[in-house]
Amino acid sequence: xxxxxxxxxVVIAGGGPTGLMLAAELALxxxxxxxxxxxxNQDVPGRRAGGLHSRTLEILDQRGIADRFISEGQKYxxxxxxxxxxxxxxxxxxxxxxxxxxxxxxERIIAGWVAELPVRIYREREVTGxxxxxxxxxxxxxxxxxxxxxxxxGCDGGRSLIRKTAGIEFPGWDPTTTWLIAEVxxxxxxxxxxxxxxAGMYAIGPADDGLVGVVVTERPVGRVNEPTLRDLSQAxxxxxxxxxxxxxxxxxxxxxxxxxxxxxxxxGRVLLAGDAAHIHPPQGGQGLNIxxxxxxxxxxxxxxxxxxxxxxxxxxxxHAERHPVAARVLRNTMAQVALLRxxxxxxxxxxxxxxxxxxxxxxxxxxxxxxxLEIRYDLGEGHPLLGRRMPDLDxxxxxxxxxxxxxxxxxxxxxxxxxxxxxYDGPWELPVIGRVPAPGAVRVRPDGYxxxxxxxxxxxxxxxxxx
Ligand SMILES: Cc1cc2nc3c(=O)[nH]c(=O)nc-3n(C[C@H](O)[C@H](O)[C@H](O)COP(=O)(O)OP(=O)(O)OC[C@H]3O[C@@H](n4cnc5c(N)ncnc54)[C@H](O)[C@@H]3O)c2cc1C
Numbered sequence: 470x471x472x473x474x475x476x477x478x479v480v481i482a483g484g485g486p487t488g489l490m491l492a493a494e495l496a497l498x499x500x501x502x503x504x505x506x507x508x509x510n511q512d513v514p515g516r517r518a519g520g521l522h523s524r525t526l527e528i529l530d531q532r533g534i535a536d537r538f539i540s541e542g543q544k545y546x547x548x549x550x551x552x553x554x555x556x557x558x559x560x561x562x563x564x565x566x567x568x569x570x571x572x573x574x575x576e577r578i579i580a581g582w583v584a585e586l587p588v589r590i591y592r593e594r595e596v597t598g599x600x601x602x603x604x605x606x607x608x609x610x611x612x613x614x615x616x617x618x619x620x621x622x623g624c625d626g627g628r629s630l631i632r633k634t635a636g637i638e639f640p641g642w643d644p645t646t647t648w649l650i651a652e653v654x655x656x657x658x659x660x661x662x663x664x665x666x667x668a669g670m671y672a673i674g675p676a677d678d679g680l681v682g683v684v685v686t687e688r689p690v691g692r693v694n695e696p697t698l699r700d701l702s703q704a705x706x707x708x709x710x711x712x713x714x715x716x717x718x719x720x721x722x723x724x725x726x727x728x729x730x731x732x733x734x735x736x737g738r739v740l741l742a743g744d745a746a747h748i749h750p751p752q753g754g755q756g757l758n759i760x761x762x763x764x765x766x767x768x769x770x771x772x773x774x775x776x777x778x779x780x781x782x783x784x785x786x787x788h789a790e791r792h793p794v795a796a797r798v799l800r801n802t803m804a805q806v807a808l809l810r811x812x813x814x815x816x817x818x819x820x821x822x823x824x825x826x827x828x829x830x831x832x833x834x835x836x837x838x839x840x841x842l843e844i845r846y847d848l849g850e851g852h853p854l855l856g857r858r859m860p861d862l863d864x865x866x867x868x869x870x871x872x873x874x875x876x877x878x879x880x881x882x883x884x885x886x887x888x889x890x891x892x893y894d895g896p897w898e899l900p901v902i903g904r905v906p907a908p909g910a911v912r913v914r915p916d917g918y919x920x921x922x923x924x925x926x927x928x929x930x931x932x933x934x935x936x
Contacts, residue, residue, distance in 0.1 A: 473614055473615070474607070474614075474615045474616070474617050475503075475614065475615075475616050475617070476616070476617045476618070477501050477502060477503040477589065477616060477617075477618045478495075478500045478501040478502065478618060478619050478620075478775045479495055479500055479501070479502045479503075479618055479619065479620045479621075479622065479771060479775060480502075480503050480504075480505065480596075480606070480608050480616050480618040480620075480621050480622070481502065481503070481504045481505070481621075481622045481624050482504075482505050482596040482608075482621065482622070482623050482624060482625040482629075482630070482631050483504070483505075483506060483507075483623065483624040483625035483626060483629075483743075483745070484504040484505075484506035484508070484511075484580075484590060484592075484624075485576065485624060485626060485743065485744075485760075486518075486572070486575060486576060486579065486743065486757045486760050486761055487624040487742050487743025487744070487745075487760035487761065487763060487764050488504050488506070488622075488624030488625075488742075488743070488764075489504070489576070489579045489580055489583050490579065490760075490761045490764035490765065490768075491622060491624060491742060491763075491764035491767060491768055492504050492583055492586075492588045492590075493532070493579070493582060493583050493586055493588070493768075494764060494765055494767075494768025494769065494772070494880055494915075495588075495768055495771065495772055496583075496586040496587050496588050497532075497586065497768075497879060497880040498768065498769060498772030498773075498776075498880055498881075498915075499772070499776070500771070500772045500775050500776070501587075502588055502589070503588070503589040503590070503591060503616065503618075504588060504589070504590045504591065505591045505594060505595070505596050505608070505610055505616070506590060506591070506592050506593075507593070507594070507595045508592070508593075509592055509593045510592075511573070511576040511577050511580045512573065513571075513572050513573040513576055514720060514722075515650065515720045515722040516571065516572075516650055516652065516682065516720070516722070517571075517572040517757070518571070518572040518575065518751075518754060518756065518757035518758075519569060519570075519571060519572070519754055520542070520545075520567050520568055520569045520570055520754050521538060521542070521567070521568040521570055521575070521757075521758065522548075522567060522754070522755070522758045522839065522840045522841050523557060523560065523562055523564045523565060523566070523567075523840040523841060523842050524758070524762065524840060524841025524842050524844065524858065525758045525761050525762070525841060526538070526539070526564035526568060527562060527563075527564055527842075527858065527861065527874070527917065528761060528762065528765055528916075528917065530563065530564070530861065530874045531874045531877040531878070531916075531917045532582075532877070532878055532880065533874075533875070533878040534578075534579075534582050535564070537578050537581070537582070538568065538570055538574075538575065538578055539568060541570060541574055541578065542568040542569055542570035542574075543568070543569045543570075544566040544567070544568055544569075545566055545567045545568075545569060546558045546565075546566050546567075547567070548567055548753070548836055548839050548840065549753075550753070550801075550805065550826065550835055550839070551805060551808045551819055551822055551823065551826075552819065552823045553822075553823055553826040553832065555826075555832050555835055555836035555839070556832070556836070557836055557840060559833075560836070560837070560840070560842055560900045561860065561898040561899070561900060562842060562860070562861070562900060563861055567754075567840075572757060575757065591610065591614075591616075594610045594611045594612045594614075595610065595611040595630075596608055596609070596610060596611075596625065596630060596631065597609045597610060597611050597630075598630075598634060599621055599631070599634060599739070601621070601737050601738045601739060604619075605617055605618055605619050605620075605738065606618050606619070606620065606621040606738045606739065608621055619738065619775055620738050620739070620740065620771060620774075620775065621738060621739050621740075622739075622740045622741070622742055622767070622771070623635075623739065623740070623741045623742070623745040624741075624742050624743050624745060624760075624764075625745050626743070626744045626745060627729075627744040627745070627748040629741065629744075629745035631739060631741065631745060632731055632741055632745050632746075635736045635739045635741075636736075637731050637732060637733055637736055637741065638731070638732040638733075639729045639730070639731055639732070640729065640730070640732060641727070641728045641729030641730055641748075641799070642726075642727065642728045642729070642803070643727060644690055644725035644726050644727040645690060645726055645806070646669075646686060646690060646725060646726050646806065646809075647686070647687045647688075647690050647691070647692050647723055647724075647725050648670075648684050648685065648686055648687065648723065648724055648725070649683070649684070649685050649687050649696050649700065649701050649704050649721060649722070649723050650682075650683070650684050650721075650722050650723065650724060651682070651683045651701050651715075651718050651719075651720060651721040651722065652676045652677075652680045652681070652682050652683075652718065652719040652720055653680065653681055653683060653698075653701070653715050653716065653717065653718045653719070653721075654679075654680060654681065654715070654716050654717040654718075655681050655713040655714055655715050655716075656713065656714025656715075656716065657711070657713040657714045658713075659673045659681065659709075659713045660673070661673055661674050661675065662674070664709070665809075665811060666708055666709065666710075666811075667811055668686070668688070668707050668708045669685065669686025669687075669688065669704075669707070669708045670684075670685070670686050670708070670809055671683070671684065671685040671686065671705065671708050671709055672684045672685075673713075676719075680719060681713075683701070683705070683715075685701070685704045685705055685708050685709070686704065686708055687700070687704040687723070688704075688707065690725070692723055692725075695721070695722065695723070696721050696722070696723050697721060698715065698716070698718050698721055700721070701715060701718070701721050702715055724750070724751065725750070726749075726750035726802075726803070726806045727748060727750075728748065728749045728750065728799050728802065728803055729747070729748050729749075730746065730747045730748075730792070730795055730796060730799055731745070731746045731747065733788060734746050734787055734788040734791060734792060735784055735785065735787065735788055740767060740771070740784070740787065742760065742763040742764055742767055743756075743759075743760030743763055743764070744756060744760060746763065746791075746795065747759070747795040747798070747799065749798060749799045749802040749803070750802045750803075750805070750806050751802075752802050752805035752806060753798075753801060753802055753805060753839050755798050755801075755802070755839065755841075758841060759794065759795055759798055759841070762791070762794070762841060762844075763787075763791050763795075765915075765916040765917075766787055766790055766791050766916055767787045767791075768880070768915070768916070769880060769882075769914065769915035769916060770783045770784055770786065770787055771784065789847075790846045790847075794844055797838060801835075801838065801839065808822065833901055834901055837900050837901035840900075842858065842900035842901070843900060843901045844857070844858065844918075845857050846918055848918075848919075848920060851922060852905070852906070852908055852922035853899065853902060853905040853906075854897075854899070854905060854908055854911060854919045854922050855919055855920075855921070855922050856918060856919065857899060857918065857919060858917050858918055858919075859873055859911065859913045859917055859918070859919050860873065860897070860898070860899065861873050861874040862893045862895065863893070863895070864885070864891045864892065864893050865891070865892050865893070866890055866891050866892075867890055871891070873885070873913075874917070876913075877913065877915065877917055880915045881915055882912060882913065882914055882915055882920070883912070883913045884910065884911075884912050884913075885910060885911050885912075885913065886909070886910040886923075887907070887908065887909055887910060887911075888910075893907075908922045908923065909922075909923050909924045910922070910923035910924075911923070
């Protein structure tokens with residue numbers, strides 16, 4: 470590699486939702502981090518993620534920035550799975566709802582937060598390749614400059630150059646369905662809502678500025694190029710019998726139900742997160758969310774390894790913890806796509822799924838999984854809190870009331886000893902599993918998961934951030 474070489478501790482390829490969140494986590498931990506991003510700004514062409522789930526909102530709350538998103542979004546009390554509504558309001562969390570917020574707004578707001586932190590962003594250039602050795606990674610950029618870092622993280626989306634260059638396998642399932650997605654004007658007034666015909670599915674609803682948002686099945690599967698207005702018109706005629714006089718598109722784009730997951734999230738000094746590590750259909754609106762969760766799981770671990778406070782093997786727990794979570798998301802999205810089929814046998818299956826989801830326990834489990842509240846990392850046997858998210862309790866301390874999540878703003882581990890200095894007299898209740906015994910003391914990781922539960926409050930009588 471030629472040209473001038475700039476050093477950082479960590480380089481992130483891609484400044485989408487995952488890369489931005491990871492950069493913030495690393496910067497909070499005092500790591501010298503840089504992002505290389507192809508786009509000139511955070512504008513998101515077309516329409517992608519539509520909302521934030523409960524656990525994502527809790528994670529943003531742990532960093533003290535949830536209100537920035539909540540003030541611009543709209544709260545919905547439930548999720549959908551096939552024909553069933555999954556109520557969120559019973560979950561013991563401050564964020565027992567789905568926040569509708571388009572990805573372009575999510576990216577703008579999170580980029581605003583990142584701009585307040587010491588993060589270097591190299592914009593309008595691409596990572597074109599890298600070479601790793603025992604001491605670090607040399608990263609080549611399209612402007613001829615090269616970066617040198619201890620670690621490189623590929624947050625560069627589903628077509629990840631980092632994943633491909635590292636030779637990491639991306640096994641999974643080819644698409645069975647293509648959908649066109651567009652914002653357009655229509656001469657005729659369509660029926661808003663989700664409709665099915667033998668030729669496929671179409672969803673039509675109001676978009677900004679009096680426009681109409683459309684998603685429609687396209688046959689056959691196998692598209693490789695961006696669709697045109699004419700393609701959209703043809704797909705609408707095939708599925709709905711009319712194109713509603715569609716014209717003046719803001720955008721026409723497409724997506725499929727291709728479903729794949731990286732075989733490993735780490736190869737030496739190279740790691741993958743977000744869509745670079747897993748892609749799946751958008752049913753259930755989970756992709757952006759789990760990318761953000763990947764970032765907060767990896768951030769503190771990478772920081773500790775870079776700073777030499779933890780051995781490199783800590784990085785392997787990133788794959789061990791996050792790969793199974795995304796695998797379950799892949800499964801629930803594949804199931805939702807399968808249930809869209811209109812043949813008699815799939816209809817019968819759908820009816821049985823709906824009947825089974827009549828049981829409140831089943832609905833609660835599924836809602837817990839899709840909202841991200843139910844995640845449990847395998848940190849061994851013990852108290853039910855171990856490996857689960859710490860609830861955002863209202864503590865009483867010598868200095869007055871304190872919310873647990875406010876103790877996590879600095880993205881550092883927290884030890885809470887439920888003795889005289891920090892008391893909590895309310896119920897201990899976890900999403901999905903319900904009441905659990907009150908612990909004597911807990912150690913909470915920077916990502917908000919409980920790493921240790923102690924019996925006694927007598928140990929230090931302390932609440933605080935261990936050195
Ligand atoms: C139609 C649709 C609907 C969706 N709906 C939802 C939803 O409702 N909820 C949800 O949670 N998710 C949804 N998703 C998924 C969500 O959009 C993605 O999961 C999310 O964008 C992933 O974020 P990311 O940062 O991992 O990757 P990306 O958003 O793909 O970001 C990758 C970034 O890397 C940059 N980049 C790529 N290669 C390079 C390179 N070589 N050098 C430099 N920069 C590079 C790109 O410019 C981009 O900014 C939807 C997706 C689609 C397509």
